[in-house]
Amino acid sequence: MxxxxxxxxxxxxxxxxxxxxxxxxxxxxxxxxxxxxxxxxxxxxxxxxxxxxxxxxxxxxxxxxxxxxxxxxxxxxxxxxxxxxxxxxxxxxxxxxxxxxxxxxxxxxxxxxxxxxxxxxxxxxxxxxxxxxxxxxxxxxxxxxxxxxxxxxxxxxxxxxxxxxxxxxxxxxxxxxxxxxxRVRMKELVRKEKKGLSLTEAKVVVGGGRGLGNAEAFKLLEELAGLLNNAAVGATRVATSNNWRPHSDQIGQTGTQIAPDLYIAVGISGAIQHMVGCKNSKKILAVNKDSEAPIFQRADYGVIGDLHQILPALIAEIKKLKGA
Amino acid sequence: MKVLVCIKRVPDTGGGFRLTPDSKRVDTTNLGFAISPHEECAVEEAIRIIEKHGGSSTVLTLGPTAAQEQLREALAKGVSSAILLETEDYESWDAGAVAQAIAETVRSMGFDLLLFGNESADACNYQVGLRVAHLLDLPCVSGIKALEIQERRAIAKRDSPEGWEVYELSLPAVFTVKEGINVPRHPSLRGIMSAKKIPIEQKKPIRRDPQMARELLKKPQEGRQLEILGQGVEAVAKVATKLRELGAI
Missing domain, CATH: 3.40.50.620 (HUPs)
Structure with a gap:
């Protein structure tokens, strides 16, 4: 039985x-x-x-x-x-x-x-x-x-x-x-204040990794996400270990597992710890300056180049499209 | 306050895996090793608790001689002492066998708090800490992301979709922690130097009969076809079109 x-x-x-x-x-x-x-x-x-x-x-x-x-x-x-x-x-x-x-x-x-x-x-x-x-x-x-x-x-x-x-x-x-x-039982449940769209609810997730270089650079990701439909910003373990983002933003084996329609991976090499967290995304678009980065073996769309140049240009392009 | 933290040495896999020709294990030639992520946070938590409440911390692992590297890392960060349950054949140890060896080693050592990772990065068994707790007849909460010690009580929180689940246990108690409970520190140069002088207690554990036997490892199917949209800023028009096509704009 x-x-x-x-x-x-x-x-x-x-x-x-x-x-x-x-x-x-x-x-x-x-x-x-x-x-x-x-x-x-x-x-x-x-x-x-x-x-x-x-x-x-x-x-x-x-x-x-x-x-x-x-x-x-x-x-x-x-x-x-x-x-x-x-x-x-x-x-x-x-x-x-x-x-x-x-x-x-x-x-x-x-x-x-x-x-x-x-x-x-x-x-x-x-x-x-x-x-x-x-x-x-x-x-x-x-x-x-x-x-x-x-x-x-x-x-x-x-x-x-x-x-x-x-x-x-x-x-x-x-x-x-x-x-x-x-002797082990929940004493109370403290409800959390809900702020913004969560990583698991978002239809589009923009994730940033080591390539961002610092916390400041995530503002570019925030701006891009702000222009996209139902988008949220996430990060890799490198970004959260460096305190660039809180752990609650981490996508990966020891963070959140996401399944959005589109995952935009920016400056992310594609470590397996991270890919486990985003592999259920319908489509993955990777932006990385290293054409040999493992992320390109697990993405649907790739852009090779420096994110610090590409993102501002892309943000301007989307604003132009939306304005038109 | 006496705190034990149990860790696992795992390969630093980076972007992908190579398997050994018999597909029995991950080929670790040319790979570095690290403390498994949740356990790295457990080490940090142990150090913080001792810094705040006084006492001593001990780091323990079951693994090969080379796992001294991970024990030294924990010592360099501030853990007081280390125990290595040394076995080169560590991959044949299932979770039950590891838990039994740990429980037998620490049973009479009088720890007030025993910390584990919620699950190891490689095996993902989710059970060593829970098993040790039962073998020692101690209460255990798994997967915690906050811990506070007040007198002889531990207040732990689990992060659930509904909110923070609060648990309160009397010490001694066992917790398995999740990454996010803290941001682990890097060892200082002074820490690294002084850790070299701390002797690691080595024991040869006896493995009881296995309850699990690995047949092979394999890679899951991955079905994505890469389309390069372009290089540099010239690609943005095409990216924007694709984003519109995918409904993101």
Whole structure:
């Protein structure tokens, strides 16, 4: 049996949870196996019957389990796995899912493959998984030797399909939780003031890197972004490490992953740490004085030359076009 | 206050990868190495906490003899002491094995605060810190971007799309940090010189049976065709036309 740990937000399944259910159903089909799931939270019971095509859904309803409570969730999942003895356990590869399954893995002393993007089935058994390394710039095929096999699914690795089939059996699970299971829990949520268009919302992102040379030069990027539709300014790790821009502007493996219609990469060499963060852009336009820069191997459009000359000229050209 | 910070040595890959002929690993010939980014921030955080509250910090890694280079970097920045769990065969260690070796090493050392990176740049396993915490029976919050110590409590914040999630734990506690928690300093020349005199404690860890076995590494498909729009300022008219075509203007 394949067992899915589901992540919810406001009594709804998150998109990565739906993707994980899709991947689990697909794997179950290949293995000729059943799929079951675990739902934990407050007011999540109503979701269980909507998980069509699953054999069974275990529900833990507890008002103390609103939001993600790490140790309690790990204890419940570990107990359910010991009782149900699945051959594979899947969770979404989100911050919550990776945290949750890591805690389960150490409790049960099992291996865990985080950030999986594919499965290799041989002779009716899961032989190996493909998972992301270097934020997705490399893929690793790896065999999980311990049983059950634990894995988290990289978000966007599969697209969520509607659930079809019969309604699952709903099992109500009761668990004993003590103070210890609540020693890690969110105390409060401090909402952030929203300022401007975020990098993930922008349709066009203008990013600057080492080639900018200083914080001042980012004004050129700001001006260009101001002339473009729904545009925001981002930066590379070099730019944020040098304090030219705040870390919240960083695009990359350790920053924000963006997926705009157009990414304009200015003075950016194309280090893999950065490219992982922008590879989902529909189009990439690179401006760089070094025609050998790796960015040109991963861009759709290229302009070779000095950004300090090209950007002012481009800004003037766009102003002219807009004025006309 | 005793702070432990665990780091990983990773290759500085720059613009691309070359794999070894057997596709089992990244070919690191001619590559430099660095402290993995989140851990670099964990080192900085450890130093700042000791500067503010007093005490000592220890940096630890599991890796080859050459990983002394990364430990020395942390010492040069201001960490007080270093431990190397030395193994040349470090790529065969899965997250569970690394966590067990770390937990066994530090169990009786009395650390108040244990810092890890949220995930390493190369393996992206997201689990060593969480595993160590459980093995030591300590509370852990992963992926934090702010940390403050008040008496025997740690107030940590996670950055979520909804806002700042605030957690409060009693020490001792474990945190895995994310880049952005601070901007790491560069070591000073004096720091580099004095770090050379600090002895690195070396231990040979015993690897328990692996739970994971890598078969191979491969590069994902990349499907972009480059069109050069031009060189220098002569290109701007064509760029502007393209921007209009793409709906950006």
């Amino acid at each position: 394949i067992f899915v740990l589901l992540e919810t937000a406001n009594q709804r399944l998150t998109e990565p949870s739906l993707e994980t259910l899709t991947a689990a159903r697909d794997l179950a089909l290949k293995l000729g196996d059943a799929t079951e799931a675990l739902l934990i939270g407050s007011g999540v019971r109503a979701l269980a019957p909507t998980l069509k095509g699953l054999q069974s859904v275990s529900v833990v309803e507890d008002t103390r389990l609103t939001g993600y409570v790490p140790e309690a969730f790990a204890k419940i999942a570990a107990e359910a796995i010991q009782k149900k003895r699945p051959n594979t356990v899947l969770a979404p590869g989100t911050e919550v899912g990776n945290d949750w399954l890591a805690r389960v893995a150490v409790r049960l002393d099992l291996g865990l493959a985080a950030g999986c993007t594919g499965f290799s089935v041989e002779n009716g058994a899961l032989k190996s998984v493909t998972r992301t390394n270097w934020g997705g710039s490399l893929l690793e095929e790896i065999e999980i030797l311990s049983n059950p096999k634990l894995l988290t699914l990289q978000p966007h690795a599969v697209s969520a399909q509607p659930l079809t089939g019969g309604e699952p059996t709903v099992e109500t699970v009761t668990v004993t939780l003590d103070e210890r299971d609540f």
